[in-house]
Amino acid sequence: MVSLFAVLPASVSADQYVSPGDDIQAAVDDAAANGGTVYFAPGTYEVNIFIGNPNASFTLSGAGAGVSTLDGNDNGSVIRIEYTGDAVVTVEGFTITDGVGQTCIYYDTSLCGGGMYLYSANAVVNACVFTDNYADDYGGGLYSYGSQVIVTGSTFHKNIADSYGGGMDINESSLVVDNCVFSENDGGTYAGGLDCYYSKATVTNSTFEKNIADSYGGGVYVYSTYAEGELDNLSASSTDLTKVGHARVATNGTTVDATVAFSNCTFEDNYAGTDGGGMYCTYANDVYVESTIFDSNTSQNY
Numbered sequence: 266m267v268s269l270f271a272v273l274p275a276s277v278s279a280d281q282y283v284s285p286g287d288d289i290q291a292a293v294d295d296a297a298a299n300g301g302t303v304y305f306a307p308g309t310y311e312v313n314i315f316i317g318n319p320n321a322s323f324t325l326s327g328a329g330a331g332v333s334t335l336d337g338n339d340n341g342s343v344i345r346i347e348y349t350g351d352a353v354v355t356v357e358g359f360t361i362t363d364g365v366g367q368t369c370i371y372y373d374t375s376l377c378g379g380g381m382y383l384y385s386a387n388a389v390v391n392a393c394v395f396t397d398n399y400a401d402d403y404g405g406g407l408y409s410y411g412s413q414v415i416v417t418g419s420t421f422h423k424n425i426a427d428s429y430g431g432g433m434d435i436n437e438s439s440l441v442v443d444n445c446v447f448s449e450n451d452g453g454t455y456a457g458g459l460d461c462y463y464s465k466a467t468v469t470n471s472t473f474e475k476n477i478a479d480s481y482g483g484g485v486y487v488y489s490t491y492a493e494g495e496l497d498n499l500s501a502s503s504t505d506l507t508k509v510g511h512a513r514v515a516t517n518g519t520t521v522d523a524t525v526a527f528s529n530c531t532f533e534d535n536y537a538g539t540d541g542g543g544m545y546c547t548y549a550n551d552v553y554v555e556s557t558i559f560d561s562n563t564s565q566n567y
Contacts, residue, residue, distance in 0.1 A: 279299065279301050280301045280302045280303075280304065281295065281296065281301065281302070281303045281304065282303075282304045282306065283303060283304070283305055283306065284305075284306040284308065285306070285308035285309060285310055289310055289312050289314065290312070290314060290315070293314055293315075293316060293325065296319075296321075296323040296324075296325075297316055297317075297318075297319035297320065297321070297323060297352075298319070298320050298321070299320070299321060299323075300320075300321035300322060300323050301323055301324075302323065302324040302325075302326050303323070303324070303325050303326065304326050304328075305325070305326065305327045305328060305333045305358075305359070306328060306333070307328045307332045307333055308333065308334070309334040309336055310333070310334065310335050310336065311336050311337075311338045312335055312336070312337070312343065313337055313338075313340055313341045313342065313343065313345070313364075314335070314343065314344045314345065315345050316344070316345065316346045316347070316349075316354055317345075317346075317347045317348055318347070318348050318349075318350070319349055319350075319352045319354065320352070321352055322352045322353040322354070322355075323352075323354065323355070324354075324355040324356075324357065325344075325354075325355070325356050325357070325359075326355075326357050326358055327357065327358035327359035327360075327393075328358060329358045329392070330358060330359060330360045330392060330393055330394040330420075331360055331394065332358075333358060333359050333360070334359065334360040334361075334362060335359050335360070335361050335362070336362055336363045337361075337362070337363045337364035337365065337379070337380075337398070338363055339363055339364075339365050340365070341364065341365060341366070341367055342364050342365075342366055342367040342378045342379060342380070342381060342382040343361045343362070343363070343364040343379070343380050343381065343398070344356060344361065344380070344381045344382070345367050345378070345381075345382045346381070346382070346383050346384075346386040346388055347383075347384045347385060347386060348384070348385050348386070349385070349386045349387045349388070351387075352387065353387045353388070353389060354386065354387065354388050354389070355388070355389040355390075355391065356381070356388070356389070356390050356391070356393060357389075357390070357391040357392050357393065358391070358392050358393065359393050359394075360393070360394045360396065361380040361381065361393055361394065361395045361396075361398065361406075362380070362395075362396050362397045362398060363397060363398065364378070364379035364380045364381075364398040364399070365379055365398070365399050365400070366378055366379045366382070366399065366400035366401060366402075366404075366408075367382040369402070369403065369408075369410070370384055370410070375400075375401065375402035375403060375428075376400050376401045376402055377400050377402055377403040377404050377408040377410075377434070378400060378403070378404045378407060378408030378409075378434075379398030379399045379400045379404070379405050379406065379424065379425075379426075380395040380398035380405070380406045380407055380424065381395070381406070381407045381408070382404075382407075382408050383407070383408065383409040383410065383412040383414060383438075384409075384410050384411060384412065385410070385411045385412060386409075386412040386413075386414075387412065387413050388409075388412065388413075388414050388415070389414075389415045389416075389417075390407075390414070390415070390416045390417070390419055391416075391417050391418055391419065392417070392418045392419060393419045393420075394419065394420045394422065395407060395419070395420070395421045395422070395424055395432070396420075396421075396422045396423050396424065397423055397424070398424045398425075399424070399425045399426070400425075400426045400427070401426075401427045401428075402426065402427060402428045402429070403426060403428060403429045403430055403434040403436070403460075404426055404429070404430045404433055404434030404460075405424035405425045405426040405430065405431045405432065405450065405451075405452075406421040406424035406430075406431070406432045406433050406450065407421070407432070407433045407434070408430070408433075408434050408435075408436075409433075409434070409435045409436065409438040409440070410436045410437060410438065411436075411437050411438060412435075412438045412439075413438065413439045414435065414438060414439070414440050414441070415440075415441045416433075416440070416441070416442045416443075416445055417441075417442075417443045417444055417445070418443075418444050418445065419445050419446075420445065420446045420447075420448070421433060421445070421446070421447045421448070421450055421458070422446070422448050422449055422450070423448075423449045423450065423451075424450045424451075425450070425451045425453070426451070426452050426453050426456075427453040427454075428452075428453045428454050428455065429452060429453065429454065429455045429456050429460045429462070429486070430452055430455070430456045430458075430459060430460030430486075431450030431451045431452035431453070431456065431457045431458065431476060431477075431478075432447040432450035432452075432457070432458045432459055432476065433447070433458070433459050433460070434456065434459075434460040434462070435459075435460065435461055435462065435464045435466065436462045436463065436464065437462070437463045437464060438464045438465075439464065439465045439466075440461070440464060440465070440466040440467070440468075441466075441467050442459075442466070442467070442468040442469070442471055443468075443469045443470055443471065444469075444470045444471065445468075445471045445472075446471065446472045446474070447459060447471070447472070447473045447474070447476055447484070448472070448473075448474045448475055448476065449474075449475045449476065450476045450477075451476070451477050451478075452476070452477070452478040452479075452482070452486070453478070453479060454478065454479050454480045454481075455478055455480060455481050455482055455486045456478055456481075456482045456485060456486035457476030457477045457478045457482070457483045457484060457535060457536075457537075458473045458476040458483075458484045458485055458535070459473070459484070459485045459486075460482070460485075460486045460488075461485070461486070461487045461488070461525050462488045462489060463488070463489045464525070465524050465525065466524075466525045466526070467525075467526050467528075468525075468526070468527045468528070468530060469527075469528045469529055469530070470528075470529045470530070471527075471530050471531075472530065472531045472533070473485060473530065473531070473532045473533070473535055473543070474531070474532075474533050474534055474535070475533075475534045475535065475536075476535045476536075477535070477536045477537070478536075478537045478538065479537075479538045479539075480537065480538050480539040480540075481537055481539055481540055481541050481545040481547075482537055482541045482544060482545035483535035483536045483537040483541065483542045483543065483562060483563075483564065484532045484535035484542070484543045484544055484562065485527075485532075485543070485544045485545070486541070486544075486545050486546075487525050487544070487545070487546040487547070487552055488546075488547055488548060489547075489548045524551040524552075524553075525546075525551070525552045525553075526552070526553040526554075526555075527544075527553070527554045527555070527557050528553075528554075528555050528556055528557065529555075529556050529557065530554075530557045530558070531557070531558045531560070532544060532557070532558065532559045532560070532562055533558070533559075533560045533561055533562065534560075534561050534562065535562045535563075536562070536563050536564065537563075537564040537565075538564070538565055539564060539565055539566055540564050540565075540566050540567045541564055541567065542562030542563045542564040543559045543562035544559075
């Protein structure tokens, strides 16, 4: 007689269902080992979820933003994902709030990624709201270093970073953003909405509205891609795109292999204390902006 256990695989992907009060980290650890989906019932979960070196791709699925809330309780990043290898972690259908960041591996004196911290990770974020998260340096809502990230149908609202990227900061990463809203985020010195640093990014069908930065890039700040940007089919409140609040591209740097593109986006009512109310690009190569509206963005200089 052949034992049943002799023919079963070592691990079996199985979905799990959790509610407030359950051991959420244990459920996440099981999914990281075996795959599957962890379904979160409506309610608020005070969590600081850690995902490291998962064996399989898996999904954390909420009942919807505003229905299932992950609350970091001002005790670190709400979700921290590291070293995923070939696995992909998907996070969908949550409000993610009250995170205060994780000590950055690369910048060991800084706190990064209040809402979500990604390091050497493959992640997909869908239909989430990041709000009221904070980082004392990089990425109030989301921080990514050396990662591949896809963000769709999500909102970044009223997140704060003291230095870079109130809504999101990506560093040496690959990013795809589609159908997202960045609103009323505060980036501190740079990038109220989105900071792209030595990274590749494609942003489509998205809105940057009422984001602020003390110095550069109220809506978006792009650093280190070098050479001229291309502005194509722009609609703006002024025909002179060099004036206050419109896209500004500097061309004084060294060649870096990175491309950033914006298509069918809207930049409106963003503010920068120095230059680039809507967008500021410096050391930038292959920055493409097409079919995109810049309206009522302001800055003190350009």
